[in-house]
Amino acid sequence: MEKFDLVVKGKFVVSFSDGVIENGAVGIKGNKIDRVFREGEFGYHADEIIGGDDLIVMPGLVNTHTHAAMIAFRGLADDLPLFEWLQNYIWPAEGKFVTEEFIRKTLPVAASEMISTGTTLFADMYFFQQDAAEVLRKIGMRAVLAEGIISFPTPTAESWEKQLQYNEEFIKNWLNDELIKPSIGPHAPYTTTPEILKKVRDVAEKYGVPIQIHVAETRREVQEVREKFGKTPVRYLDSIGFLNSSVVSAHSVWLDDEEIDIYVEKNVGIASCPQSNAKLASGVAPHRKYLEKGAKLALGTDGDASNNSLDMFQEMKFMALICKVNTLDPTSCPANEVLKSATLRGAISLGYSNLGDIKEGFLADLITLKINKPHSIPVFNPISHIVYAAKGTDVNDVVINGKPVYRNREFLTLDFHRSIREFNIIINKIKDEFKI
Ligand SMILES: [Zn+2]
Structure with a gap:
């Protein structure tokens, strides 16, 4: 009988390459998925078995855009125009509070929010990513981290040259890590220059790392870029040779x-x-066109300050619904495509060729979902269930890189209560500052 390090089984195993398997199981050796079992194929030994008849087993969710440390600013200011929100709350709060220590005390809480709602990989652009990487590595979370590079001072460094230098050092330190993929993060076309973007592209090419950038978030930004560079953001980026599959x-x-x-x-x-785009009234992205034209459409939450959640289940449902109402067509953005954006296409966008599906040979990042709750019965179609009915709190177990980090809704690799105590020291300072 074949022996595995870990087997995860469930009532349904959701796989893009193998379809939905009833009463299936996933055999893991080391950090990879070694076998996907169909019903009746069981015959294995395993050091550890996770699963039951009341679970869906599915790929871990991939959050392709966030600023995880901004969890400390969740709900600090809502229902404001974008620039008032940034200028009066977010930028002053970042200027005053974001330090290495802030990153070390907020990241465990953000990671616990993500893990407990089924995210196994996230992409992040923020500050002091060296500290973030060390914290996440201990927790066993997979992440693609980029230092924010911008034409003005950040908490990390006063000039873009120094921010870039920090980012390059960070890339060198983490280039061959199993869990942390370093990346580079020019903030946006309107907050950088062609010179910065060219230097960023050189560094990205030198090390073969992804580039994270904000593009065309608001109409105001499109107007600003047009005034500054004579072109819309995407045309501008294309004209300076910035765009390729690493972006x-x-x-x-x-x-x-x-x-x-x-x-x-x-x-x-x-x-x-x-x-985030809806909450800040920035607009609705053309999801259906992206899908119809075969674009690499992935999904993210943005930071907790503008969402105010890192729960990718909420994000999936919202994407499906806003896409339908935006096109007045209920067949647009079907559940299967939305789930792919939240898993496999997210992983591909971030440069992984063997992640985001339950497939033999892929990295073992997967989650289980309870399906025995009042809001989750019956399950006729597991994929539509995941997108339209499931909640982040249904997540029961999380495996990252072959290792369980969350079992039966308990964290295995982080001390949640201690993390909250340390986090609250920062939150109390923020409350004092803003007289809340
Ligand atoms: Zn962002």
Whole structure:
């Protein structure tokens, strides 16, 4: 009988390559999925078995755009115009509070929010990513981390040259890590210059790492880029040779048809954040067009300050619904495509060729979902269940890189209560500052 390190089994195993398998199981050796068992094929030994008849086993969710440490600013200010929100709350709060210690005390809480709602990989652009990487590595979370590079001072460094230097050092330190993939993060076309973007591209090419950038989030930004550089954001980026398959373009709300074609041709990843775009009234991304034209459409939450959640289940449902109402067509953005955006296409966008599906040879990042709750019965179609009925709190177990990090809704690799105590020290300072 074949022996596995870990077997995860369930009433349904959801796989893109093998379809939905009833009473299936996933055999894991080391950090990889070694076998996907169909019903009746059971015959294995395993050091550890997770699973039961009341579970769906599915690929871990991939959040392709967030600023995880901003969990400390969740609910600090809501229902405000974007620039008032940024100028009066977010930027002052970041200027005052974001330090290495802030990153070390917020990341465990953000990771616990993500793990407990089924995210196994996230892409992040923020500050002091060296500290973030060390914290996440201990927790066993998979992440693609980029230092924010911008034309003005950040908490990490006062000039873009120094921010870039920090980012390059960070890349060198983490280039061959199993869980942390370093990346590079020019903030946006309107907050950088062609010179910065060219230097960023050189560094990305030198090390073969992904580039995370915000593009065309608001109409105001499109106008600003047009005034500054004489072109819309995507045309501008294309004209300076910036776009290729290593670019992950966050938001990407305001693209015209020709710009969508450029993204398809250059194989740019799109990290759509529909809930953040809706909350800040930035607009609705052209999801259906992206899918119809074969763009690399992935999904993200954005930071907790603008969402106010890192729960990818909420994000999936919202993407499906806003896409349908935006096109007045209930057949657009079907559940299977939305789930792919939240898993397999997310992983591909971030440069992984063996992640985001339950498939033999793929990295073993997977989750189980309870399906025995009042809101989760019956289950006729597990994929539509995942997108339209499931909640992040249904997540029961999480395996990252072959290792369980969450079992029966308990964290195995982080001390949640201690993390909250340390986090609250920071939160109390923020409350004092803003007189809340
Ligand atoms: Zn963002």
